[in-house]
Amino acid sequence: MALNNVIRRASRVVPLAIRASAGSQRYLHNHRQGAAVLAAVNQPSRNFSPRVFSSVAVHHSNKPKSDESLLRVLKSELTCAIESQTEEEIEIPEAFPFQIEDQPGQQTITLIREYNGEKISVEVQMPELAGDDENEKEDDDEDDQQAITESLLPIVVKISKPNAPSLEFSCTASADDITIDSLSIKDPEVSEDQIAYEGPDFGDLDENLQKAFHKYLEIRGIKPSTTNFLHEYMMDKDNREYVGWLENLKKFVEA
Template sequence: MALTSVVRRSASRIAPLILRISTGGSHRCTHLHQSSPILTAVNHSSPNTFTRSFPSFIHHYSSKPSSDGALLRVIESEIKFAEDSQDGEEVEEVPKGFPFQIEDNPGQQAITLTRELEGETVTAEVFMPDLVTGEEQDDDGNDVEGEGRGNQSSIPLVVKVSKNGGPYLEFSCTAYPDEITIDSLTVKDPKNSEDQIAYEGPDFADLDENLQKAFHKYLEIRGIKPSVTNFLHGYMVDKDSREYIAWLKKLEKFVES
């Protein structure tokens, strides 16, 4: 599936839920009044005693505020729209020869990739996509093609390369269509106390250009390359849609309970 097509068809599918509820509800309770038997007896024996009525503690409330019904209808409508948007769409299938094992737990906002390679363990946490259409509007309302990475969809990921449980490299990356940027690189030791503040090195962009290129090649050899991250774009778009529908259904269940 072409990545641009995935992004554009998904922008409307995962549009945020906007709830506008114009109806309001009111609570009414009915108080039942009963004459106190004690006062009645007193009144009969003492004519100068004023007769009083004490309200009982029985209140009648509607089982649900009327606004809940309006909210529930909006949620149900949004669920139907989201499910209809999914119908007929291709499911992102893991391509043949994909180098990582995918761990995808429902309800989580990230997936985990793992692989073993020549004595190294490579793991990557891939997070929900930051989707944009790549189009903007000028002052006259005309669509113009966006330029630069700021107008491209992307997915953040954190890659760890470890050896025998010792120190490991941690890369913070952003994957764009056909391109991966390394935002930061640190060397971490699991034996170090969290109270210690370790030197994490300079900003990656400040490294020598040749060193930057060498680290990009280092990740590519370990499977972090555009052919992999382009697939992950579509995969995470589908996951975002599934999680959105599941979240809506949790809201529906809570409101109607």
């Protein structure tokens, strides 16, 4: 008789536990062991057991632990990159002679202008640190101006006229200085399969001729005031592109 009383009390407790589990998953989690003991005594219907395991499965993640770890690191790096962005937009100087074409996701920008019937286009690449050493610890207090001073900006200047070959200058801009690395003539009538004479190395030209070409570029807008602004602009773009790159990685890992 005593055993029958225990079984009847247990049978009344089980439906209460089932109703409580429907209203609180936390309750079911904390008391699932007690519910299992009661289930063994009373042998409840099959509907009870699946509800217990389904609520537990909701919290189960199919992602490998390595993916979860990668996602945490990506989120942390993304936060740091966003915080390092400048709050104010880079303002283009009023005297800046070019129109800027900047496509998000690209590592270069293009400058265009016309000058006395000539079409001038400039491809500007991301700045490179002069004497960059991966093993050298960066100074956290280094300001942007010092970074600009120590960086090199690769640019390619193309000057073309209607129905005529074009001139192409490969240059490197540093703080207040522009170096012409090479000069070539591009003739649209010459097939790419043909090997055109490219002339001597620019550094081997007569010194007066080198100075004349520097002046030739200067009056067309390729001068230190232009390239110093481009250093600042491209460093800001580099950070913006890095943030976008991290966001795309984060979306991929989360998917």
